[in-house]
Amino acid sequence: MTLRLRILAVALIPLLLAVGLFAAYLIHRSTSEVRLSLDRQGLVSAKHLANSTAHDLFSGNLPQVKRLLDYELGLNRMEAAAITDGANWLLVSGNLSTLPKLTGGQLPPRWQKGAFLLFAHAIRLPPADDMDPYITPLDASAPTHYLIVSLSQAPIATSRSSAVLAASGTALIAIVFAMLLAWRLSGHLSRPLHRIINTVAHLASGELTERTAETSRGEIGLLEQGVNQMAQALEENQRNLTLRVQEATAELLGQKLAAEAAVLAKSRFLAAASHDLRQPLHALTLLVAALREQVSDGEAARLARHIESSASAMESLLNALLDLSKLDAGVVVAQPRCFRIDLALQQVASQFLPVAEARGIRLKFAATNLCCQSDPILVERILANLVSNALRYTDHGQVLVAARRAGQDWVRFEVRDTGKGIPAEFQAKIFEEYFQLDNTERDRDKGLGLGLSIVTRLASLLGSKMQVRSAPGNGSCFSFQLARCQAATDQIDISKVANSFTLPLDNALVAFIDDDESILTAMLEVFDQWNVALAAGEDATQVCAELKALGRAPDLILCDYRLRDGQTGVEAVQLLRAAFGADIPAALITGDTASDTIQSIQSFNLPVLHKPIKPARLRAFMSHLLSKSSTSPSSTHRPDL
Numbered sequence: 001m002t003l004r005l006r007i008l009a010v011a012l013i014p015l016l017l018a019v020g021l022f023a024a025y026l027i028h029r030s031t032s033e034v035r036l037s038l039d040r041q042g043l044v045s046a047k048h049l050a051n052s053t054a055h056d057l058f059s060g061n062l063p064q065v066k067r068l069l070d071y072e073l074g075l076n077r078m079e080a081a082a083i084t085d086g087a088n089w090l091l092v093s094g095n096l097s098t099l100p101k102l103t104g105g106q107l108p109p110r111w112q113k114g115a116f117l118l119f120a121h122a123i124r125l126p127p128a129d130d131m132d133p134y135i136t137p138l139d140a141s142a143p144t145h146y147l148i149v150s151l152s153q154a155p156i157a158t159s160r161s162s163a164v165l166a167a168s169g170t171a172l173i174a175i176v177f178a179m180l181l182a183w184r185l186s187g188h189l190s191r192p193l194h195r196i197i198n199t200v201a202h203l204a205s206g207e208l209t210e211r212t213a214e215t216s217r218g219e220i221g222l223l224e225q226g227v228n229q230m231a232q233a234l235e236e237n238q239r240n241l242t243l244r245v246q247e248a249t250a251e252l253l254g255q256k257l258a259a260e261a262a263v264l265a266k267s268r269f270l271a272a273a274s275h276d277l278r279q280p281l282h283a284l285t286l287l288v289a290a291l292r293e294q295v296s297d298g299e300a301a302r303l304a305r306h307i308e309s310s311a312s313a314m315e316s317l318l319n320a321l322l323d324l325s326k327l328d329a330g331v332v333v334a335q336p337r338c339f340r341i342d343l344a345l346q347q348v349a350s351q352f353l354p355v356a357e358a359r360g361i362r363l364k365f366a367a368t369n370l371c372c373q374s375d376p377i378l379v380e381r382i383l384a385n386l387v388s389n390a391l392r393y394t395d396h397g398q399v400l401v402a403a404r405r406a407g408q409d410w411v412r413f414e415v416r417d418t419g420k421g422i423p424a425e426f427q428a429k430i431f432e433e434y435f436q437l438d439n440t441e442r443d444r445d446k447g448l449g450l451g452l453s454i455v456t457r458l459a460s461l462l463g464s465k466m467q468v469r470s471a472p473g474n475g476s477c478f479s480f481q482l483a484r485c486q487a488a489t490d491q492i493d494i495s496k497v498a499n500s501f502t503l504p505l506d507n508a509l510v511a512f513i514d515d516d517e518s519i520l521t522a523m524l525e526v527f528d529q530w531n532v533a534l535a536a537g538e539d540a541t542q543v544c545a546e547l548k549a550l551g552r553a554p555d556l557i558l559c560d561y562r563l564r565d566g567q568t569g570v571e572a573v574q575l576l577r578a579a580f581g582a583d584i585p586a587a588l589i590t591g592d593t594a595s596d597t598i599q600s601i602q603s604f605n606l607p608v609l610h611k612p613i614k615p616a617r618l619r620a621f622m623s624h625l626l627s628k629s630s631t632s633p634s635s636t637h638r639p640d641l
Contacts, residue, residue: 007189011182012175019174023167030163034156039110042119042151045076046109050121050147057083057145058125062091069093079116080150083123090145098150107146112153119149192216196227208235280518285612287522332378334461338485339376341368341403341411348383348401352391361394363387366402372411373485374462379413382458385451386415386478394419397475406481414479422470431456431466505532505623511543511554512536513572514589515564526615539563540572544579553580556622561590561601561608570604585625589613 049072056064069081073093080094087104089096098116107120123145195212202210211231214224288307291300345365356363372379383401390399397418406412422430431452452466459466459480470476510527514520515538527534535554537543547554557576559569573586588601591611601608609621 007186008179008182011186012178015175015178019171023164023171026167027160027163031156031160034159038117038151038153038155041076042117042149043110043121045072045078045081046119046121046147046149048072049081049149050123053083053147054123054125057090057123066091066093078149079152080148082148083145084148085145094150098152099148106144107148113150115153117151117153119151120146123147189220192220192224196223199227199231203231203234208238284522285614287525332461334375334378336374336462337376338371338373338487341370341372344376344380344383345401345403347380348387351384352387355388356391356399359391359394361391361396362398363391364398364400366400366404368403370403370405370411371485371487372403373483378458378462379482382455382462382480383413383415385455385458389451390415390417390419390476390478393417394475405484409484410481411484412479412481414477416475416477418475421472421474422468422476423472427468427470430468505530505619505626508555508622508626509533509535509547509550509552510622511547511557511576512559513540513543513557513563513569514538514560515562516560519560526618530619539567540575543572544576547576547580554584556625557584557586558622559586559588561588561597562592570601570606573606587621587625 049069053065053068056062056068065083069083069091070093072078073081078094079098080092080096082092082094082096082099083090084102086107087102089099089102092099098113100111100113100118109120111118192212192215199210199212208231211228212224214221214228216224284307291307345368349363349365353363387399387401394417399418400414400416402414402416404412404414455478456466462480462482464480464482467479468476469479510532512520512523512527512534513536514523517538520536520538523536524534533550535543535546535550537546540559554576557573559572561569563569563572569588569590573588577584577586587607587609589609589611590597590601592598607621607625609618613621
């Protein structure tokens with residue numbers, strides 16, 4: 001219902017109610033007056049005729065009585081007039097059907113029969129002293145005579161109809177007049193209200209420049225002014241808010257750009273620092289290995305062992321950074337298969353049982369015959385990091401590694417320890433990079449705080465999530481879930497995989513390219529002890545010339561990824577393969593841990609070794625490449641974690 005109709009309804013409903021009440025009152029009053037008039041007429045006529053006919057009736061002059069009844073019937077517009085003794089009709093004038101049935105009893109002065117009103121009056125003689133001498137006195141036991149008058153109620157209906165017509169006409173005139181007046185007044189009220197409503201609707205939709213015309217007076221005029229003032233305030237507030245938002249956005253954008261620049265600078269610094277540290281560390285590792293081959297006892301051997309231990313610790317820290325970079329770069333891809341969990345546990349046990357024994361801690365692996373659908377190498381790496389972390393923060397007691405069923409289709413891996421425990425407020429932070437508890441002195445034996453961060457990324461890569469339950473003084477339990485599978489069809493013991501990298505390198509010629517002179521010197525020393533021929537140089541052109549001087553193609557190409565003058569190891573490998581054969585196995589060696597560098601190397605499908613490299617691992621890797629020289633390079637490569 002529109003506003004104008006509502007205003008009309010509010011104006012007309014009370015009027016209609018008042019008109020209805022007035023019409024009802026008018027009809028009732030008019031009908032009551034006619035009914036009272038008929039009652040008076042009937043009572044008066046009955047009494048008058050009873051008195052007028054008494055003498056003639058009792059004197060026996062019935063014709064005179066009949067003439068009197070007929071005269072009064074026509075004069076007073078009566079339906080009937082009659083005389084009865086209560087049992088029989090003595091004289092009747094008019095319509096007998098309008099008269100009542102006689103029962104012989106006493107008649108009331110007034111009653112109703114259908115559409116007729118009946119009035120009765122007893123006919124009595126005058127007192128005895130006035131009695132006509134020609135009238136015989138009546139016996140006291142004689143029945144009472146009555147004169148009955150019948151009047152029609154038609155005047156009442158006529159009066160009612162006239163009253164209804166008059167009331168309807170009056171009400172119609174009043175309603176029409178009221179409607180015209182209300183329509184005009186509602187228009188004066190609804191038009192400005194509609195303008196105000198439209199203005200508010202535009203304001204609500206964001207059109208804050210909308211205003212309403214101020215054409216009214218009184219309260220409506222004040223409302224128009226208030227709406228316009230509100231719109232003006234909203235427009236100013238929006239303008240100020242827009243300016244603040246723009247300023248805040250610009251400030252946030254500047255902070256975002258500064259943060260991105262800081263992150264980029266940090267990443268570049270870490271990548272450059274990692275690369276620059278790995279170069280001399282790689283050379284140091286090779287030289288220490290060569291030194292230990294020549295020195296077997298004495299003070300020199302002891303110093304060599306200390307140097308090797310320090311280099312190994314530094315290598316572990318750099319490898320943790322490298323692992324994190326690989327995961328962030330997205331170059332690690334899970335290769336799920338159904339494998340026996342006990343084989344992975346055996347591999348972790350062989351790695352950490354000596355460490356646990358040296359620390360006086362019991363390291364237990366619960367027996368299991370379950371199989372898991374996941375990547376066994378990544379699962380082994382997660383368990384290794386969790387066990388290493390548990391041994392590091394457990395002073396006494398034991399560390400338990402178990403794999404148990406979780407429901408029908410899952411396996412739950414758990415690593416429990418009896419260590420110090422982790423307060424509840426730090427249980428979410430321990431998975432963040434570089435966060436460590438109880439290592440304010442940054443003891444290198446406790447790592448960099450990257451182990452659990454790597455574990456979290458690896459678990460996410462496998463479609464799982466790391467969970468921890470711990471309380472101070474009650475140890476910790478780290479767990480994750482993987483899908484269970486039926487008995488593994490591939491029963492190869494992964495603990496034997498490393499043995500496949502020990503093939504001999506006799507009579508092999510290796511082409512080696514690195515722009516670091518210290519690394520070239522160290523590689524010459526190591527390869528000389530292995531009795532492996534080496535064609536080494538700072539760029540591909542130099543090595544190519546040396547190979548041509550030797551008169552033979554290399555059996556294997558090893559090349560640093562980042563070379564001088566913006567060249568890459570990929571370009572050097574392509575040049576040597578173009579000169580000596582496209583099927584020569586090749587691998588890249590790099591100390592760069594930047595994400596974009598790792599992704600770029602990954603796109604060329606070349607095996608990668610990351611500096612620093614222990615000589616034994618380098619030799620096993622080369623033997624493996626030579627043994628697989630008949631397969632494509634992509635089949636031998638997998639990011640090392």
